[in-house]
Amino acid sequence: MPRAENLVRATDLSRTAPYWNPEAETMPAEQLHAHQRRGVAEVWDRIWSEPIPFYADRYAAAGLSAGEVPDLDAVPRTTKDDLRADEAAHPPFGTHRSVGLDQAVRISKTTGTSGRPVFTLMGPRDLEAAIEMQARTTWTLGLRPGDRFTHPWPGGLYVSAAFTNFFYTRTGVLEIPVGPPVTAEDAREHVELWQLLRPHGFMLTMSQLQIYLDAAASLGTDFTELTAGTTVSLYDLSMNLPGPRSRMEKYLGCRIRTQSGAGDIPGFGAAECEFGTGVHVPHDYLVVQVVDPATGASLPEGRMGHLVVTTIGLDANLVRFDLEDLATLESGPCPCGRTGPRLRVWGRAAEALVLDGVTVLPVHVQGALDEHGGPEFQVHLEESRQAGRLVLSIESTGTGTAEEELLAAALGVPVTVRPIVPGSLPRAAFKPRRTG
Ligand SMILES: [Zn+2]
Numbered sequence: 001m002p003r004a005e006n007l008v009r010a011t012d013l014s015r016t017a018p019y020w021n022p023e024a025e026t027m028p029a030e031q032l033h034a035h036q037r038r039g040v041a042e043v044w045d046r047i048w049s050e051p052i053p054f055y056a057d058r059y060a061a062a063g064l065s066a067g068e069v070p071d072l073d074a075v076p077r078t079t080k081d082d083l084r085a086d087e088a089a090h091p092p093f094g095t096h097r098s099v100g101l102d103q104a105v106r107i108s109k110t111t112g113t114s115g116r117p118v119f120t121l122m123g124p125r126d127l128e129a130a131i132e133m134q135a136r137t138t139w140t141l142g143l144r145p146g147d148r149f150t151h152p153w154p155g156g157l158y159v160s161a162a163f164t165n166f167f168y169t170r171t172g173v174l175e176i177p178v179g180p181p182v183t184a185e186d187a188r189e190h191v192e193l194w195q196l197l198r199p200h201g202f203m204l205t206m207s208q209l210q211i212y213l214d215a216a217a218s219l220g221t222d223f224t225e226l227t228a229g230t231t232v233s234l235y236d237l238s239m240n241l242p243g244p245r246s247r248m249e250k251y252l253g254c255r256i257r258t259q260s261g262a263g264d265i266p267g268f269g270a271a272e273c274e275f276g277t278g279v280h281v282p283h284d285y286l287v288v289q290v291v292d293p294a295t296g297a298s299l300p301e302g303r304m305g306h307l308v309v310t311t312i313g314l315d316a317n318l319v320r321f322d323l324e325d326l327a328t329l330e331s332g333p334c335p336c337g338r339t340g341p342r343l344r345v346w347g348r349a350a351e352a353l354v355l356d357g358v359t360v361l362p363v364h365v366q367g368a369l370d371e372h373g374g375p376e377f378q379v380h381l382e383e384s385r386q387a388g389r390l391v392l393s394i395e396s397t398g399t400g401t402a403e404e405e406l407l408a409a410a411l412g413v414p415v416t417v418r419p420i421v422p423g424s425l426p427r428a429a430f431k432p433r434r435t436g
Pocket of ligand 1: 272274275277280334335336337
């Protein structure tokens with residue numbers, strides 16, 4: 001006899017149930033605010049009572065103290081660089097953590113091409129919360145027990161690989177994790193697997209989609225036969241824009257949903273419902289703010305600013321963590337009935353250009369180019385900043401003049417386009433880089 005039963009038994013929720021957790025997902029605003037206030041008070045108390053020196057020292061220096069829970073806007077933000085600096089000063093894991101290596105039940109490492117790796121150590125409460133948050137996300141995407149869902153996400157210490165098996169099993173969804181299509185042979189093998197296993201849903205980045213379209217063509221088949229009638233969670237910021245999204249849905253014959261998350265925050269996952277109104281955040285675990293990058297003050301709904309997250313009710317204690325993403329929040333009602341503001345992430349703050357008072361992100365360039373064949377491009381950030389105009393390379397057989405006029409009209413900023421040979425920009429097996 002096993003020591004514990006039903007550890008891997010899927011939910012008995014009906015396929016027609018609209019929510020995974022109706023109480024949490026449709027919580028009225030006042031109740032949600034009270035829940036968040038209690039959560040923040042607990043987080044604040046832990047900083048001083050455990051203590052968590054990184055935060056306690058930082059906040060004491062800012063004139064804050066244990067006695068009174070401040071308004072979150074008054075709490076200094078923390079970035080990933082701050083955590084890296086703390087770990088460099090106090091190796092190997094810093095003084096910011098509330099879950100040590102010895103208490104961790106899962107470990108992952110956030111991706112990043114520069115700097116030291118930052119590990120995410122999950123305690124038992126973090127793992128439970130992560131399973132819950134991601135089960136909701138899976139349900140919100142429309143996946144149900146008996147469905148098959150596939151993704152070419154990395155394995156190993158990659159963040160989602162730390163616990164996908166738990167939440168797909170719990171929701172009764174058969175996960176088909178094929179791993180990234182690093183070589184053309186991998187990609188063809190994945191296409192053949194999918195022809196055999198017929199997934200109901202896919203999670204793909206745009207560059208992976210391109211790789212699979214090419215792989216299917218080289219096999220003499222059409223990839224859109226696999227996506228027809230399915231749900232595709234397509235990781236590409238242009239899917240926030242109605243035009244590119246509906247063109248892609250038509251092309252693949254599928255429903256497209258967006259998702260957001262962050263590897264630094266245990267279990268942070270959120271997805272769009274069928275109404276496509278931005279991702280539904282698990283507000284009972286995460287206090288999400290969009291703030292003015294200069295002052296840290298919360299911005300009104302619809303304004304773009306830095307995405308800042310405070311975790312509540314977890315073992316991990318992240319307070320006013322600035323993801324350095326540019327995002328907006330929308331709080332009007334969603335027809336699906338889920339409550340709380342929805343989030344849309346538009347890009348990395350480091351990739352933003354402010355030209356003539358206009359904020360330009362790669363997604364804006366992509367949106368403007370989409371109607372014109374969606375060529376690959378690379379924005380030259382430093383050069384653009386120095387020149388005070390958008391300078392970019394675009395794969396094109398023309399002189400670049402047509403693209404210059406198109407982008408200048410769409411974005412309202414001066415533009416210089418350098419045409420480069422089609423196919424010359426690198427295609428990523430996971431996420432594309434659109435700046436350099
Ligand atoms: Zn909704």
